[in-house]
Amino acid sequence: MAAAPPLLFPYPPVLEEAVAAIVSLLAAEYPLAPRALALLLLADDAEAWYLVAAREGERVEQVRRIVQETQDRLGEPLNYTLLRHYHEAAATLAADVVSLPARQRQGWGNRLGAWTMRPWPGLPILGLVLYFGLYQAVGVFGAGTVVDFLESRVFEAWLNPWINSLVCSSIPWPWLQELLALDYGLVTLGLRYAVAIILPIVGIFFLVFSLIEDSGYLPRLALLADRFFKAIGLNGRAVIPLVLGFGCDTMATVVSRTLETRQERVIATLLLALAIPCSAQLGVILAILSGRPLALLLWAGIVLFILLLVGYLAARVLPGSGRGFYMDIPPLRWPRLGNVLAKTLARIQWYLLEVLPFFLLASTLIWAGRLTGLFPLAVRALTPLTTAIGLPPAMAPVFLYGFFRRDYGAAGLYDLAAGGALTGTQMLVAATTLTLFVPCIAQFSVMLKERGWRTALGIVLFIFPFAFACGFLLHRLLLVAGLTL
Amino acid sequence: MSFSGRSVSPVNRDPGGMVAHPGGRAGMPRLVLVGTPNVGKSALFNALTGIYVTVSNYPGTTVEVARGRAVIDGTTWEVIDTPGLYSLLPITEEERVARTVLLWDRPDLILHVVEARHLTRLLSLTLQLLETGLPLILVVNVLDEAERLGIRLDLSLLQQRLGVPVVGTVAAGGRGVDELKARIASWYRSAKGEERKVG
Numbered sequence: 001m002a003a004a005p006p007l008l009f010p011y012p013p014v015l016e017e018a019v020a021a022i023v024s025l026l027a028a029e030y031p032l033a034p035r036a037l038a039l040l041l042l043a044d045d046a047e048a049w050y051l052v053a054a055r056e057g058e059r060v061e062q063v064r065r066i067v068q069e070t071q072d073r074l075g076e077p078l079n080y081t082l083l084r085h086y087h088e089a090a091a092t093l094a095a096d097v098v099s100l101p102a103r104q105r106q107g108w109g110n111r112l113g114a115w116t117m118r119p120w121p122g123l124p125i126l127g128l129v130l131y132f133g134l135y136q137a138v139g140v141f142g143a144g145t146v147v148d149f150l151e152s153r154v155f156e157a158w159l160n161p162w163i164n165s166l167v168c169s170s171i172p173w174p175w176l177q178e179l180l181a182l183d184y185g186l187v188t189l190g191l192r193y194a195v196a197i198i199l200p201i202v203g204i205f206f207l208v209f210s211l212i213e214d215s216g217y218l219p220r221l222a223l224l225a226d227r228f229f230k231a232i233g234l235n236g237r238a239v240i241p242l243v244l245g246f247g248c249d250t251m252a253t254v255v256s257r258t259l260e261t262r263q264e265r266v267i268a269t270l271l272l273a274l275a276i277p278c279s280a281q282l283g284v285i286l287a288i289l290s291g292r293p294l295a296l297l298l299w300a301g302i303v304l305f306i307l308l309l310v311g312y313l314a315a316r317v318l319p320g321s322g323r324g325f326y327m328d329i330p331p332l333r334w335p336r337l338g339n340v341l342a343k344t345l346a347r348i349q350w351y352l353l354e355v356l357p358f359f360l361l362a363s364t365l366i367w368a369g370r371l372t373g374l375f376p377l378a379v380r381a382l383t384p385l386t387t388a389i390g391l392p393p394a395m396a397p398v399f400l401y402g403f404f405r406r407d408y409g410a411a412g413l414y415d416l417a418a419g420g421a422l423t424g425t426q427m428l429v430a431a432t433t434l435t436l437f438v439p440c441i442a443q444f445s446v447m448l449k450e451r452g453w454r455t456a457l458g459i460v461l462f463i464f465p466f467a468f469a470c471g472f473l474l475h476r477l478l479l480v481a482g483l484t485l
Numbered sequence: 486m487s488f489s490g491r492s493v494s495p496v497n498r499d500p501g502g503m504v505a506h507p508g509g510r511a512g513m514p515r516l517v518l519v520g521t522p523n524v525g526k527s528a529l530f531n532a533l534t535g536i537y538v539t540v541s542n543y544p545g546t547t548v549e550v551a552r553g554r555a556v557i558d559g560t561t562w563e564v565i566d567t568p569g570l571y572s573l574l575p576i577t578e579e580e581r582v583a584r585t586v587l588l589w590d591r592p593d594l595i596l597h598v599v600e601a602r603h604l605t606r607l608l609s610l611t612l613q614l615l616e617t618g619l620p621l622i623l624v625v626n627v628l629d630e631a632e633r634l635g636i637r638l639d640l641s642l643l644q645q646r647l648g649v650p651v652v653g654t655v656a657a658g659g660r661g662v663d664e665l666k667a668r669i670a671s672w673y674r675s676a677k678g679e680e681r682k683v684g
Binding site: 009031032033035036039040043045047079082083086087089090091093094095096097098099100101237258260329 | 572573574576577581584588589591604605606607608609610611612613616617618619634635636637638639640642643646647
């Protein structure tokens with residue numbers, strides 16, 4: 001066995017004592033230094049415990065007591081203490097060995113990079129990123145300006161009338177006319193939703209996301225969010241799936257498998273299904289509420305509150321405990337335009353390939369449903385629910401769309417709001433309920449695959465009544481408060 | 486089987502309490518490359534092994550491990566390139582596999598590959614590896630990038646402080662690879678000599 005190397009940087013005395021005590025207890029042969037094994041045990045490493053339990057018999061209990069006592073004395077998980085120790089020791093060592101060019105030592109990049117990880121001014125910086133990245137770029141520009149242009153100039157003013165008249169004049173059968181054009185046609189509804197409403201919003205979100213990703217901001221956000229996420233049973237690592245959820249919850253549910261424990265994965269899946277709007281929903285909601293700042297704030301506040309509340313309760317109910325994490329922090333840098341564009345295009349391509357067939361299929365299903373009378377039946381079944389939360393019957397199909405795909409429902413909501421069918425109060429209730437309401441079919445199928453049918457079904461059975469209950473409560477509260485937005 | 490409510494990691498093969506020693510396995514010593522992703526581990530692997538590579542999934546996982554052979558000073562080594570490892574307290578499946586190779590596959594010598602530009606950050610793993618007591622050489626790679634940025638590194642001081650060999654390389658361009666091979670060969674000779682004495 002190799003002798004333990006001389007200690008470069010002694011650990012805190014409490015740890016040294018614990019290491020020495022554990023080393024003196026370990027009697028078997030191991031493929032690594034007893035010191036190293038003792039340190040792994042202190043860090044609560046499952047593999048190390050397994051190894052020791054198999055060989056040390058009753059002495060394991062003594063080791064466990066030492067680890068527990070040490071942890072109690074230091075008041076934090078010991079893997080934190082250890083990793084911090086190594087980082088500090090590495091920094092001290094490197095300070096003597098590395099000499100940086102003078103100007104780089106205090107570059108603006110380093111300073112900004114450090115700022116983003118502290119609550120002050122990290123939180124205001126996050127606010128700026130959200131305001132410009134999400135609100136201005138995705139909401140105001142994408143869902144507002146670009147969608148307006150494509151909707152009213154390209155489709156409404158030009159393509160739809162042209163297709164409608166072409167179809168009506170050249171095709172004699174009404175059923176085929178309705179499949180292709182008119183109110184719910186493949187072109188006039190399916191293609192229009194996909195190209196004119198969803199594509200600009202999602203495209204701009206992916207552009208912003210790629211920019212943020214390549215700048216090195218996300219791992220910093222993970223560190224910043226870590227302390228807040230602890231309260232909802234997650235740690236900073238969950239930032240990446242949750243932020244990606246603002247793009248597409250289906251994609252994000254797949255990514256949630258990078259989380260460490262089953263508890264974290266279930267909580268992340270639940271929160272993605274419940275309280276993280278996808279970029280299409282987000283863009284549409286930002287666009288229709290942008291003229292009503294109070295409603296927008298209320299919507300964001302309510303959804304955030306529900307996210308924290310449900311996460312907090314889930315962390316209490318589900319077995320397991322939140323754990324620490326370690327993440328590589330790359331330097332902040334200017335994203336390279338070529339890389340950002342390539343990434344954005346790849347994601348848009350993935351999305352279009354995924355979404356376009358689905359939109360066309362949904363249009364066809366709706367057409368078939370209308371032809372057979374099933375669609376009106378489903379709408380009629382949902383109508384009492386929409387009426388109960390104070391929304392007009394025209395919202396019922398939107399909820400039905402939303403079940404096919406989140407973004408499809410969002411596009412329907414946009415259509416309805418643009419037509420002036422909703423008051424400000426109704427928009428708030430509709431936006432909130434639609435955000436919470438069901439993961440779409442695509443997301444549900446991924447949940448089934450990743451989490452198993454028991455968890456997936458449990459989540460959906462919770463969300464469906466919960467979303468409408470929240471809508472109902474919000475509607476009532478707004479009535480009682482006499483608030484018009 | 487579980488302890489303190491956590492499930493045991495997927496790797497639960499019992500190594501049987503064997504201790505690494507050179508030439509102990511079918512005459513071929515084993516060299517393992519570890520380090521964080523994107524530090525040029527694979528480039529170094531290629532520089533050491535030439536083109537003979539087998540890439541296979543690590544048993545029971547979807548994580549790929551590349552194995553090859555290198556002839557260094559007349560001795561044939563088995564060279565293993567592991568997935569990215571940030572610390573000895575693994576989080577992801579990839580990290581678990583890397584650590585398993587490191588701790589239970591009985592490596593004779595470990596090359597910890599770091600990128601010169603990020604030495605400050607990456608030395609943390611070097612210190613953790615030193616604690617394991619496994620034979621270690623620190624490879625400071627992508628030296629040219631650091632030089633281009635005006636970063637100067639005192640590698641001999643680092644070697645003195647760490648107490649293990651430190652070699653600077655530009656694996657992609659082949660620079661420093663011969664020196665690294667020489668260090669590996671001299672380590673092997675002295676380790677063998679010691680074994681003979683002990684035996």
